Amino acid sequence: MSKRVLLHVGTPKTGTSYLQDVLFRNKRVLTSAGILYPADRFDAHFLAALDLMRLPWGGLEAEAVGAWDRLAEQVRRHDGTAIISHEILATASRAQAGRALASLGHGDGTEVHLVVSARDLVRQIPAEWQENVKHRAGLSFRAFLDQIRDPERSTRIATWFWGVQELPDILNRWGHELPPEQIHVVTVPPAGGPQQLLWKRFSIAFGLDGLDLDLQAERANPSLGVPETALVRRINRAANHDLGPSDYRPLVRELLAHQTLSRRTRSPRLALPPDLHPWVAEVTGSWTAEIEQRGYDVVGDLADLAGAPPVAASMADYADPDAPDETEVAAAGVDAIKALLLEGARLRHSEERLRQELHDAQMALERAYLRPTYRWREKTYRRLTSSRAGRGLLKVYRRVRGRSSRTA
Amino acid sequence: MTAMHAAGATGTAADVAGSWVEHLRAGGTTPWRSWRESHPAGPAPVPPVVPGAQQLELLRRCNLAGPVPAPLATRVLEASAPGRGRPDLQLEGAAERLAFGPPPVDPADLPDDELIRVAAGLLAEDVVADGLPDPHHVPGARWFRTRYRVTGDPLLAAAARRDLTRRGRPPGGRGAVVLVLGADLGQLLADVWTDRCLADGAPAWSDWVDRLARRGPLPPRADLAHTAASWAARVGRDRVHVVLDPAAAPRLVGVRRALATPTPLSADATELSRRVGQVLGLLAVPPARADLLEHTLRPRLAAVGGAPLTLPARHQRWARLRAVRVQKALLRAGYPVHGDPDRLLPVLRDGVEQPDDAGVLQLAMRLLLEKRSE
Structure with missing residues (x-):
């Protein structure tokens, strides 16, 4: 039974590929420190997440059958700390989150910690649209913005976007059974800051400080x-x-x-239109107020979630991807x-x-x-197959020879 | 899944939601709006932890359809809607409106599609739990039999293959004749879509046929000329027979009795199999998924009946042009054609042009409730 499980459930575009790559490449070092990262490839927990959430994914779900239970079993068998990480877990429902926590031993002696990494919406919104475009979407940036701003959130785009980005709601769904001190919010520093600052924050949240890890990035999701x-x-x-x-x-x-x-x-670079900054500031302000009030462990600074002010002073200076x-x-x-x-x-x-x-x-x-021998054998075979007696003889021959080289 | 508030004396909105959940668990059918009006809330609503609006409304609808046993009610309330779509929604008026999260809804306003998502997940679990029926006894292959293969319309071909195998005449063998079984193009398209729903999955019927009509060419499996040509290239043209008259098939495969035809599925049943299949993709590996759909779910769906699927009238012209092209290609290639070649042309049939969400939901609930009595 694991003593401690660190469950990282997103959000997407917060350095998750880098984190998972570092964890995967340093599995041995982690194991020697009693930390299990149960993965046979850097994004191995993706299939487990699909299975947990019963989420079809272009046919990949066929490889996911039973993947969560297998992962949970590996974690339960490990005597120490285990780490699970995938960003699409952010969209799990309350019931799915409950099932996941129970399968990892929550309520049965295991201390489950939830880790959620978050980046400002000023960067997340264009990044999510770009991800949609890289997954075959043809909708314009403006159409995307209109959908995510619609209070009904009834479209597939809006449902997914808020499902994986709405920080307090994700924490509600995943964290409702956990004490606030076991919930860690890692904020992504603003662009242009020290290169290793995000890793430093992950390292603190996952308790990896002091381990000699190879931090060379091999995986990234380029923009x-x-x-x-x-x-x-x-x-x-x-x-x-x-x-x-x-x-x-x-x-x-x-x-x-x-x-x-x-x-x-x-x-x-893709950016949020300047006219939407006030709306984003309002949304983010309500989130940070909520998170502060709940008393979670914040690694970093909630002010990071406010995002940078617009680069373009007006819409006229804005590089609009719909009118490039x-x-x-x-x-x-x-x-x-x-x-x-x-x-x-x-x-x-x-x-x-x-x-x-x-x-x-x-x-x-x-x-x-x-070769003459081949021609002779071929002629004999043709003769034999043309009569019933010959076919019977061939059958006997094959049986005696003991090979299953039957005619197709 | 969740701790639910029981109805209490305080009369808060949370308690009203909790009492409604208990009402539904006890078999109640009162809609949320009426329940709220007859159980007024107190002045200080607190966010209750109740199941999603989709699950609650599905349970209410199931209660309307028949008595729901307690285990099934619990399963419905604890279910998560699989796949992409709206998350579990809160009840309108039962919780404080937060500055984040999806807006609460009146469950009665939810589209049937959202309820089908939940029901399909539960049915998929049932199908996996039921497993495959015991295999039929298959007699050994007869020594003297006509060697054949059947292809073409996937449903007709599968039914014929199964029937002949049960008669000791499995397909294949040296010198086999190839029977390309055909139907009018409207039926053929519906059969190809149905077969995909029961095998590896398919897009929604309207999306699929609309895209086909927009693009023009037929998909390979619905193009009998393509099927016949690919077999002719393998076995020679003289061994390929296009069979448009079912009465001609027995003679070609050396039997007297007519070949079995597929048990028809209604449009709603096929759509439900598609939706259940999507979830089954995450509960069973592909071959097992197809077997469970075909042998476990399909017989239950077929027993219900209902209007079959037909090609939408808006695509009849396109289908006719395509069918004429197939007809000409088959005749030009010189294959023996058994039956009137005009049988390839689309005809107007009785049925519905697309599945109806209300019907699909009714069917899903019926199967869920049927499960109880087994």
């Missing part, structure tokens, strides 16, 4: 600028009907977005075409090589067929 996101959105609108998810993932999300367009760092600079989009388009050409050339070479290998194999086979 795109305004023209690049506008380009991907246009590609989605043009190609979604014809490009299946299994091809979209490697070609658009990985090749174009992550490997090509994210390298264009000089283009204007077409010259910049065209330049991003050229980079995208170049990347696709290079990928096309690579695949052509690969195809050519495979064709050559196939040809060589066929030639070798043909040479084998030309």
Whole structure:
């Protein structure tokens, strides 16, 4: 039975990939310190989260059957501290959270700590829209903003956004059975601060201070600028009907977005429209007041959640992804075409090589067929299969030979 | 899942919600609005911890449909709606309106779709708990039998395959003739969609057919010319038979009796199987999921009956153009065609153009309540 479980439930875009990567790559060091990170890959808890929340995910859910129970069992078997981390857990319902806590030993002697990392909405809102675009969405930024601002929150976009971003509600759903001192809110520092500050905060929340961990980042979820996101959105609108998810993932999300367009760092960055800053300030103010009142352990500073003031003084100066600079989009388009050409050339070479290998194999086979013994055996086989007696004889032969090389 | 407030003397809104939950647990059917009006709240509402509005309304509807045993009532109240959609919602007027969280609702205002989400999750659990029925005894393959394969309309083909296997005539073997079983294109499309619902999942019927009609070409499984051509490339054109008249099939596979046809499913039943299948995807691995849908859920759905699915009138013209193209391709290729080639053309059938959420919900509740008596 675990003595202590640290359950990190998000939120997305708060350095979670980095955290999970560090935990995964340092599993041995953690184990020697009595800390279990039960994962066979850096984002292994994703499948467990899908299973817990019964969340379909483009077919991946088939691999998730029973994943939460397996994870919980590993945690329960471990005698020490265990860490579970995945950002989509933020959207779990109260019942699912209750089931998760119970399966980890809460109420049965295990001390479960909830960790929630949070970043200001000024950065989270554009980041969430960009994630939608990188997952095939074709809706404009303004349409996205209208949906999340609708008080009814009845659309799929709004439901998901608030499900994974609304900090006090997440803490309500996950933390209602836990004492406030076992709930840790880690705030993401403002952009431009010391590079290791976020890790330092995670380290404090997870009790990893003093461990010699390799913090070299191998995983990151790179972001795109305004023209690049506008380009991907246009590609989605043009190609979604014809490009299946299994091809979209490697070609658009990985090749174009992550490997090509994210390298264009000089283009204007996505930002919240200046006219929405007052609304965000109001929402965030109510959240921080609520969190302060509840007495959770805050690692960092709740003032970080206020976000930076708008870069553009007015809407006229704002880099609107719905009306991007077409010259910049065209330049991003050229980079995208170049990347696709290079990928096309690579695949052509690969195809050519495979064709050559196939040809060589066929030639070798043909040479084998030309041997007199093969021709004789083939003739005999044809004769035997043309009569019932012959077929019976073949059957006896196969049985005696003891191999199951039956005719297809 | 939650601690619920029992009805108390204080008369706060939380207590009213708690008393309504107890009322529903006891089989009550009073809507929340009426309950609130007849049990006025006190002046200082506190947030109660009660089940979501979706779960409460589903239990109320189940109570309307028939007596709900206590274990099922508990399951409904403790369920979470699976998949994406609105989170568990609070009751309007039962809790203080916070500055965050989804707005509370009157459960009566919830769309049926939200209740179906909860019900589908419960049904999926039932299906997994029921498991697969005992397998039928399958006789050994007859030594002398006509070798065949059946393809084409997936429901017709699966029914024929099962029937012949039970008669000691499994498909396959050397020199097999290939029977491409066809139906009018409207029926064929409905059958392909139904088959996907019962196998690896499908989008909603309207979304699917609308997209097909917008894009133009038929999906490969509904394109009999494509099916026949791919088999002809493997076994030769002379061994491929297009069967449009069911009476012709027995002779081609060497039997006398007519081949079994699939048990029809109503539009609502097919939609429910689709919704349950989505959840089953997280409770069973793909082959087991398909088997559970086909052998455990489908017989229960088929027993209910109801109006079948038909191609929407708005797509009849597109379907006719596509069917004519398939017809010409089959005739041009020279396959033996058994039956009138005009049977490929879409016809107007009795049925409904799309499943109805109210009907799907009724059916889901019926199955949930049926489970109780087993």
